[in-house]
Amino acid sequence: MPRDLGRGGSEPPVVVLGAGYAGLRTAQELHRRTRGRVPILLVDRHPVHVLRTELYEVGRIAGAGGASAPWAIPLDEFLRRTSIEFRPGTATEIDLEHQRVQLEAEPLAYSQLVIALGSVAAYYQVPGAAEHTHSVYRFTGAQRLAAELKAIARRSVDLPGERRPRVIVVGGGSTGTELAAEIAGTDWGALAGGIPARPMEVVLVAGALPFLAGLPPELIDRSRRLLTAAGVHLLYGTNVTRVEPGRLHLDDGSILAAEAIIWCAGLEVPPVVARLPVPHGRGGRLRVAPTLELPGRPGAFAVGDVMELQDPATGIPVPATAQAALAAARIAGLNLAARRLGQPLREFRYRERGVILALGPSEGAAAIRSLTLWGAPVRLLKRAVERKYAGAVAQGEESRVL
Secondary structure (H helix, E strand, O other): OOOOOOOOOOOOOEEEEOOOHHHHHHHHHHHHHOOOOOOEEEEEOOOEEEOHHHOOOHHHHHHOOOOOOOOEEEHHHHHOOOOOEEEEOOEEEEEOOOOEEEEOOOEEEOOEEEEOOOOEEOOOOOOOHHHHOEOOOOHHHHHHHHHHHHHHHHHHHHOOOOOOOEEEEEOOOHHHHHHHHHHHHOOHHHHOOOOOOOOOEEEEEEEOOOOOOOOOHHHHHHHHHHHHHOOEEEEEOOOEEEEEOOEEEEOOOOEEEOOEEEEOOOEEOOHHHHOOOOOEOHHHOEEOOOOOEEOOEEEEEEOHHHEEOEOOOOOOEOOOOHHHHHHHHHHHHHHHHHHHHOOOOOOOOOOOOOEEEEOOOOOEEEEEOOEEEEOHHHHHHHHHHHHHHHHHHHOOOOOOOO
């Protein structure tokens, strides 16, 4: 029987775990479709929404002098016109059988659940990788890296001979590529106080997997050219076997010394998601039905980086991108409302609208429909898309990455 959408009675709320791209947008979509008549509880460790796809901008972060805006926006700005309640906390256990979530200090009962806890860096059991590398998958990590790069720039004036400080980026995906270009194209001397710092030598260790795997060949070729023009050295075909302070060991026996090593080699789900007794895919992602529900768990949805869903036509998994997360969030919000009303659920079909890579402060490459674009206009386009997203979500409006 359809449920009453009213707030009367003691029915537990819809609990949304995670206030990233997928979680925040799902909560907003459900609120919009039910006109605020369904209690929604949004849970996250921090009271901010982090624009995670922009954390590669370590040059701008360094120039901001520690300020969090515009990368971390208070959730109050997104929720002030809604009835969505925010609860700070970290989920330590998820009990699908009894419909409960355990936070550090309290249990939460739920009527419906959205798991949108994002992802964390995957170190693949490489010794020393977690301890001796930087990461930009969290804002605090991007801040620490920006501060370290400024410190390296200051120390570079004391290096002997003509030696330049070396920074190694591990991972040939979009995050590693954008980060390498950002570091190479930033004037770190100016950010460090106008000192005559030496340019950084940036090495991108792409690994044994294809560089920018899964992206259009024309975009890959153009990105490679722009990286080379920016002074980034690309190293293909070798994987990391061990990391020591300032030293990277590769499987061909070579050792690279560096002032800083940054890990962008892959992602996996948080431990609380990996422990769930349901089918998992690559990196521990939760395999979902086309409706985005966990199989056999009606009313429990997984959205964003934590979900794994293959396109039935191509067999290719939906990518773990902000664009895909926002598209899935819309369907998840719709289906949450439909499930309460006893209406048919809609299947999610992902359509890629295009890919834009920022390759330094003033360069970019993009594949939009059948076109490959590059140069300064593409970089400006990406900046405009990022600002449009932040503005649209703050107003609770429909937003698209492209």
